[in-house]
């Protein structure tokens with residue numbers, strides 16, 4: 001099977017973003033967002049999902065990270081939707097429960113084209129910032145990504161106290177769940193739906 005690649009870009013008065021994603025990659029990442037912890041999270045997403053990801057994000061970080069993170073999510077979600085294409089033969093569902101020290105995060109995904117976002121346990125993230133990353137942007141990132149990608153995305157932060165650990169566990173759990181959901185199962189003819197469409 002040919003590797004499933006996609007590009008997406010977006011340019012506004014606030015941000016200029018280009019993303020290339022290979023769903024069938026090996027975890028290589030070339031990331032530049034201007035926000036160190038966000039670079040770290042996108043690199044972890046690529047590595048642990050075995051996706052190849054180039055992300056060039058230029059935004060108005062002199063204001064704050066909000067526009068950069070939110071718009072990067074829109075572009076990454078668009079790239080995911082394009083890369084999985086017609087969804088023929090994919091597993092569709094994926095989930096993972098990922099531990100990172102004291103943090104434990106459940107992520108579940110349905111690539112159903114009906115966006116929905118649930119984030120339980122958000123209150124466990126008590127630190128306002130991790131480095132230059134505003135922790136309120138975790139919700140913005142995954143909400144925007146779920147809508148752009150057309151995915152049902154659930155997070156439950158089951159335990160955790162350290163914001164770096166909780167957020168990193170979320171990105172890694174998401175990446176592992178997405179890796180599962182996008183895998184091809186040769187037993188699946190057409191798309192995995194009784195409706196015949198996803």
Ligand SMILES: [Mn+2]
Nearest residue numbers: 040164165168
């Ligand atoms: Mn880390």
